[in-house]
Amino acid sequence: MPQYFKENGYFTYSIGKVFHPGKASNFSDDYPYSWSLPPYHPPSEIYENKPTCSDYNLEENITKNDFFEINSTNHLKRNAICPVDVHTQPTKTLPDIEMAKHAIKILSKISKSRKSPENNMYKKPFFLAVGFHKPHLPLKYPKNYKRYYPLDKIILPSNPYYPANLPEVAWNPWLSLQSRDDIKRLNISFPFGYLPNDVQYSIPTLSKRVFSE
Structure with a gap:
């Protein structure tokens, strides 16, 4: 065109x-x-695909809106979900x-x-x-944009599972997603594992019970 x-x-x-x-x-x-x-x-x-995402210590009973505000360890990762302070990025x-x-x-x-x-x-x-x-991996965005999309207003699909008798060739295992540091730590089964609901909510409310250390 x-x-x-x-x-x-x-x-x-x-x-x-x-x-x-x-x-x-x-x-x-x-x-x-x-x-x-x-x-x-x-x-x-x-x-875009460099380790520029802050890694976070995870605690129990973290509310969805507070998750990304706590306990930065300042270890940069190649995360799938990456809310950032734009001015801290390599080119600001x-x-x-x-x-x-x-x-x-x-x-x-x-x-x-x-x-x-x-x-x-x-x-x-x-x-x-x-x-x-965007939207494309990595899901890196200015963290102040979170206020525009309250997580309690987002409804996830009711059925996250693959259909019975689905040919494997028709299933996308999302290799690029599984290579990200935050997703790798979940130890999701390959290739038919699904992301827990709290992970789908932009990885808020994640706790030590979700991640495998």
């Missing part, structure tokens, strides 16, 4: 994960065929935040070009694609 727009006189620009990276997009995000400029990827993206930001700001910057350039006598690519009709990473 972006190639069609580009070939028909549009300024086309890609921000983030629009095409899947790697072989699927010829290791180029389909540039220059689809895009007028090289696609933008946020600098903080290189830390997160990829989706950078992409949103860059998209605003490009829209501002396009807007200003309409008022300028200079003729440039930003004066063309445009197609802007922004591919945010």
Whole structure:
């Protein structure tokens, strides 16, 4: 689609994960065929799968809303669930935040070009694609966002089990999820184990009885 727009006189620009990276997009995000400029990827993206999540000591009787506020041991992990203080991250930001700001910057350039006598690519009709990473592992997000989604308002599926007689080839064992430090500690049976309800609630209320030390 972006190639069609580009070939028909549009300024086309890609921000983030629009095409899947790697072989699927010829290791180029389909540039220059689809895009007028090289696609933008946020600098903080290189830390996306690094150990940047705080590890927490676990106690009994922790309420859902208090879990992430207690007892940080300051040991950084590759966790699946990772609420963070953005300013403590290696680049003091997160990829989706950078992409949103860059998209605003490009829209501002396009807007200003309409008022300028200079003729440039930003004066063309445009197609802007922004591919945010989330929701995707790791589920790293600013911890202050938790207030927007009270856990007591979230209803989990009533049946977490795989269907009887399901062909194994049809079941996703979520290998990438199981490789995360916080999930590995659960010792969930492979490949048909399911995440306990308290883990599905973004791993709040976890206690020593859930984790295997």
